[in-house]
Amino acid sequence: MSLLALLFDFSDRPVFALTGGGVSDHTRKHVVAALPALWVVQNLRRRRLFL
Secondary structure: HHHHHHHHOOOOHHHHHHHOOOOOOOHHHHHHHHHHHHHHHHHHOOOOOOO
8 A cells, every 4th residue: 555655745746737736646645544444543543352
């Protein structure tokens, strides 16, 4: 995921220019970088403790 986030950061200017400033890959980079944390949180919420 970090590599994908880094690639999004490098392609920021072309995407920003193509969308007329509407979408930034820098923002997408942060979303992609947060995905592993989201996965952990979802799995912890599904987890049931058997005592």
